[in-house]
Amino acid sequence: MSDAKIEKYLDIFELCQDPFEVFSVWYEIAKKEEKNPDAMVLSTVGLDGKPNSRFVLLKRFGKEDGFIFFTSLLSRKSQEIEKNCFVSLLFWWENTGGQVKVRGKADRVSEKEADEYFNTRPRTAKISAWASQQSQPLKSYEELLERFERLKKEFEGKDVPRPPYWLGFRVIPFEYEFLIYTQERLHKRILYYLQDGVWKKTYLNP
Ligand SMILES: Cc1cc2nc3c(=O)[nH]c(=O)nc-3n(C[C@H](O)[C@H](O)[C@H](O)COP(=O)(O)O)c2cc1C
Known part of the structure; x- marks a missing residue:
């Protein structure tokens, strides 16, 4: 337009x-x-x-x-x-x-x-919601990635609740x-x- x-x-x-x-x-x-x-x-x-x-x-x-x-x-x-x-x-x-x-x-x-x-959120976004302690201090970015990977394994084959x-x-x-x-x-x-x-x-x- x-x-x-x-x-x-x-x-x-x-x-x-x-x-x-x-x-x-x-x-x-x-x-x-x-x-x-x-x-x-x-x-x-x-x-x-x-x-x-x-x-x-x-x-x-x-x-x-x-x-x-x-x-x-x-x-x-x-x-x-x-x-x-x-x-x-x-x-x-x-x-x-x-x-x-x-x-x-x-x-x-x-x-x-x-x-x-x-x-309705994609599975990875659901897992990210569990991984992120939003706005809380984080030692390093790697710490967040490790938590995300650990949770991904924990939720394997299961629904991810809110x-x-x-x-x-x-x-x-x-x-x-x-x-x-x-x-x-x-x-x-x-x-x-x-x-x-x-x-x-x-x-x-x-
Ligand atoms: C385009 C864009 C969209 C965003 N959408 C959201 C959102 O819907 N919810 C949310 O919690 N953070 C969202 N964020 C991240 C926030 O800007 C912010 O960094 C985060 O929520 C922590 O803010 P706080 O410490 O002031 O609570 C978004 C960031 C961008 C750049």
Whole structure:
């Protein structure tokens, strides 16, 4: 698609009072145009009160379901979310020139949801989930590889269950910001925010 055409498809703010509709349309375009449409930066408030960010993958999203990603409860991000559930998600879709920020409240998904998704993962990714004590110090990279190989043998001929510490979070938004990037730096920005349970919107200076 040409840049002008993409911009036209993205520019649907006047049509959508609900930001979830905007996100859904943008995501459909991103799926066609982008190499990594699901990569999003998750920012949390660190245990020291300072911001912290990393990429995670968006695995599912829905109007009521929120934005779901999976991770380890041993990880730094999980510990941070347990202390302060407010997070920010950020997508940058380079080919389409769309940036989306979602601020919201994160909550654990159910064990059932985690099982369902875990069971769709390739076997090696399942074993990696057992091998990694995510975010904990590691003496050397070799130590991780050895643990992975040992577990591979242990699980030979058996199903690999979900580790009890491997779960997901859903982010329920209270604010969305969409930006259409333009070469002239006259980016089009629009903020959707919740006021008394109703979505309001306003354009912002770029
Ligand atoms: C493109 C990309 C996608 C990633 N997806 C995930 C993910 O879905 N879940 C996850 O736990 N880590 C994912 N990671 C690794 C995280 O960025 C991070 O290094 C890890 O989760 C530990 O973060 P923490 O110590 O802040 O908790 C991804 C990394 C990249 C580069």
